[in-house]
Amino acid sequence: MKLEGLDESLVAAAQAGSTEAFSRLIERHQQAVRAFLRRACGDWALADDLAQETFLAAWPRIGRLRAGGSVRAWLCGIAHRKHLTARRSAGRSRTREATYEAERTPPAREALDDRITLETAMADLPPDQRACVALCLAADFSHAEAAEALDLPLGTVKSHVTRGRARLLVALGVQDEPC
Amino acid sequence: MNPADDRLKALFAQDAPPLRDPVFQAAVMQRLAKRRCVQDLAFLGGVSALGGLAMWALWPILQPVLTAISGPLAPGAAALAAALSAVAILGGFGDHAASADA
Numbered sequence: 001m002k003l004e005g006l007d008e009s010l011v012a013a014a015q016a017g018s019t020e021a022f023s024r025l026i027e028r029h030q031q032a033v034r035a036f037l038r039r040a041c042g043d044w045a046l047a048d049d050l051a052q053e054t055f056l057a058a059w060p061r062i063g064r065l066r067a068g069g070s071v072r073a074w075l076c077g078i079a080h081r082k083h084l085t086a087r088r089s090a091g092r093s094r095t096r097e098a099t100y101e102a103e104r105t106p107p108a109r110e111a112l113d114d115r116i117t118l119e120t121a122m123a124d125l126p127p128d129q130r131a132c133v134a135l136c137l138a139a140d141f142s143h144a145e146a147a148e149a150l151d152l153p154l155g156t157v158k159s160h161v162t163r164g165r166a167r168l169l170v171a172l173g174v175q176d177e178p179c
Numbered sequence: 180m181n182p183a184d185d186r187l188k189a190l191f192a193q194d195a196p197p198l199r200d201p202v203f204q205a206a207v208m209q210r211l212a213k214r215r216c217v218q219d220l221a222f223l224g225g226v227s228a229l230g231g232l233a234m235w236a237l238w239p240i241l242q243p244v245l246t247a248i249s250g251p252l253a254p255g256a257a258a259l260a261a262a263l264s265a266v267a268i269l270g271g272f273g274d275h276a277a278s279a280d281a
Contacts, residue, residue: 019208019211019212022211023204023208026203026204026207026208027199027201027204030196030200030203030204030207031195031196031197031198031199031200034196034203035194035195035196038194038196039191039194044194048203051203052203052206052207052210055207055211056207056210056211056214059211114190115190115193115194118187118190118191134191137184137187137188137191138187138188138191138192165184165187168187169183169187172186172187172190174183174186174187175183176181176183
């Protein structure tokens with residue numbers, strides 16, 4: 001059975017009330033959802049909490065998932081909205097953290113490895129741009145799939161990915177080669 | 180894909196969670212079961228409270244009716260209960276016998 005076909009049969013069974021099928025869907029898609037949230041919010045513990053919340057929110061809504069739809073795009077869409085809600089509710093503490101970060105002496109550039117540089121550059125991207133980069137550059141989503149997941153126009157996703165990619169490459173000091 | 184994209188992808192891959200994570204999966208299913216249990220309890224509690232309230236409100240009307248019909252209906256109700264019990268016991272025995280044969 002093809003992977004998409006397996007997803008479809010699991011979704012059908014979950015829509016009929018099978019928690020076992022839903023558990024298999026969690027098993028199959030937890031990596032994509034958690035990876036997306038880790039890249040979108042940068043805080044791994046928060047990302048895993050949000051991933052759990054995503055699956056908890058997905059269970060009562062599984063009936064709304066249309067046949068043939070991408071399960072991972074649908075789940076990442078819920079995850080994105082959960083993340084945006086968490087960002088809004090954590091606004092005050094984030095402001096305090098930003099003030100602290102601004103006052104703190106930054107570590108020497110040499111001491112930062114590429115991964116930390118990437119995380120820092122990702123943190124500087126606007127939320128939607130960051131989500132587009134996390135899906136399209138890190139998780140191999142097509143632009144159309146990312147547009148469906150994030151509920152954004154296709155052109156917006158493409159420009160977010162292009163701009164985000166350029167900013168990340170500049171931060172990493174990587175020379176971009178024309179395709 | 181050019182080398183710049185390869186490098187980005189390799190860096191992103193470093194923070195990917197494992198392909199399978201039974202602990203995460205179990206944690207979600209446990210929270211889901213807990214949530215469903217709480218919802219079921221809330222529903223049953225609400226129904227019970229409504230039923231109790233209805234009985235309390237209707238008791239002045241129900242009590243004389245029940246007192247009046249309980250005498251003549253008692254033998255029939257006892258026979259019905261015995262018959263239902265017998266069906267339940269024999270039916271259950273039949274299921275066990277069938278599964279043992281299989």
